[in-house]
Amino acid sequence: xxxxxxxxxxxxxxxxxGKAIARxxxxxxxxxxxxxxxxxKLEEVARNIKASNGKASVYCADVTxxxxxxxxxxxxxxxxxxxxxxxxxxxxxxxxxxxRMKEExxxxxxxxxxxxxxxxxxxxxxxxxxxxxxxxxxISSVVGLMxxxxxxxxxxxxAGVIGFTKSLAREVxxxxxxxxxxxxGYIATPMTENLSDSAKKIFVDIIPLKRLGTPEEVAHVVKFxxxxxxxxxxxxxxxVNGGMFM
Ligand code: NAP
Numbered sequence: 001x002x003x004x005x006x007x008x009x010x011x012x013x014x015x016x017x018g019k020a021i022a023r024x025x026x027x028x029x030x031x032x033x034x035x036x037x038x039x040x041k042l043e044e045v046a047r048n049i050k051a052s053n054g055k056a057s058v059y060c061a062d063v064t065x066x067x068x069x070x071x072x073x074x075x076x077x078x079x080x081x082x083x084x085x086x087x088x089x090x091x092x093x094x095x096x097x098x099x100r101m102k103e104e105x106x107x108x109x110x111x112x113x114x115x116x117x118x119x120x121x122x123x124x125x126x127x128x129x130x131x132x133x134x135x136x137x138x139i140s141s142v143v144g145l146m147x148x149x150x151x152x153x154x155x156x157x158x159a160g161v162i163g164f165t166k167s168l169a170r171e172v173x174x175x176x177x178x179x180x181x182x183x184x185g186y187i188a189t190p191m192t193e194n195l196s197d198s199a200k201k202i203f204v205d206i207i208p209l210k211r212l213g214t215p216e217e218v219a220h221v222v223k224f225x226x227x228x229x230x231x232x233x234x235x236x237x238x239x240v241n242g243g244m245f246m
Contacts, residue, residue, distance in 0.1 A: 001029030002227055007080045009033040011063055011120060012090030014041035016189030017139065020215030021087055021222050026054030028223065033076055033083075035059050036090070063090045063116030066123075073123035082131055083124045085226050088117040088161075089139045093191065095150045106153045113157035117164060121179075125172065134177035135226045138165050139218075140237060142185040146245045158183075162237055169235030178234035180225050185241025188212045208243030 008025045012018035013034035026032045026049045036042045039060040049056040057079070061072045076083060091113045094105035117138050128134025143151055144158025162181050169179040186192060186203045192212070195203075204210055218240050224230055225238065239245065 001027075003085075004029030006030045006084040006226075007033065007076070007082055008085035008087065008226070009035060009076065009083060009120070009124070010087045010089055011035045011116070014038055014045055016191060017184065017187060017215045017218050018087070018089040019045050020219040021089060022056070023049060023054075024216070024219040024223050025085070025226070026052070026056060029055075030085070031055040031057070031080060033057055033059060033080070035061055035063070035072065037062050063088075063119055064111045066119045069119045069123050073120075073127075077127055083127050084131075084133060085135045085137075086120060086124050087137045087139070087222060087226075088120055090116055091139065091141075091157075091191075093151065093154050095154065097150055098152045101153065109153040110157050110160075113154070114160045114164070117161055121164075121168060125168075125177075128177050129172065129175045132176040134172070134175075136165075136168065136177065136179040137222050137225055138179070138181045140165070140181040140183040142183050142239065142241045142245050145183060145237070145239075165237070166235045173234055178225075178231070180230075180233060180235065181237045182218060182221055182225070183237050183239050183241065184213060184218045185239070185244040186212045187215060187218060187240075189215055203244075206244060207241070211242065213240060213242055 008030040010022045013022045014036040022032045042058045046056040046058045059072045061068050138161045140161045141158040143155045165181040
């Protein structure tokens with residue numbers, strides 16, 4: 001098991017892509033640290049991981065609170081001695097056409113999707129630098145690269161995540177830390193399940209592979225980027241989108 005000595009934080013781990021990533025890393029032996037806002041859902045994910053002989057612990061926290069995230073990271077370091085992997089996955093949408101977009105919709109999306117990545121990355125980076133080892137994966141989106149009507153806030157946040165990833169990758173490469181982004185296309189999760197059938201059909205029509213992706217298909221790419229085989233990959237954006245954007 002390639003991650004049996006690793007401590008891996010996954011944010012937004014109680015459902016969807018984050019849950020799939022947490023399960024995948026635990027199958028490789030990682031001590032998975034699950035972070036999300038809903039304690040009961042998180043605890044259920046942890047119970048499932050433990051039932052399969054994995055190692056998981058739960059930290060209930062909102063990624064938008066810098067103070068809380070600093071406390072959580074201190075507690076993780078105290079309990080697990082170090083942090084090897086950080087997967088910044090927590091994200092939200094508040095879609096609207098720009099003309100109708102409320103300030104709160106803009107702020108909510110930028111604060112969770114972009115400031116959340118800043119908060120967690122800043123909180124862990126000192127420990128990774130001390131250890132001269134670390135892997136950070138930021139979950140961006142296909143729409144951060146190609147744009148999408150009705151998602152100026154979300155697209156801006158996800159494009160911001162890409163700029164953040166490349167800049168941090170340059171800052172910390174000499175310390176043995178890699179930083180990459182994964183940009184999923186349309187993935188079947190609670191985030192996309194409320195789309196109408198007609199909206200889903202429109203998306204599937206423009207996806208060369210003619211289907212939505214699965215959370216596991218994103219998790220496999222994250223696992224690879226965290227592995228020793230990916231040691232020479234940093235500052236990259238890996239698309240997992242069925243060919244929707246090339
Ligand atoms: P999801 O099913 O909605 O899961 C996101 C998780 O993040 C939820 O458990 C959510 O908790 C949690 N979360 C939200 N705000 C948080 C906060 N402030 N602090 C901590 N946790 C928070 O979404 P998903 O589809 O798995 O998406 C995961 C990531 O992939 C997101 O960054 C998303 O933007 C990105 N992505 C998804 C798709 C897709 O098609 N699904 C495509 C491209 C990129 P609550 O539900 O309780 O709020």
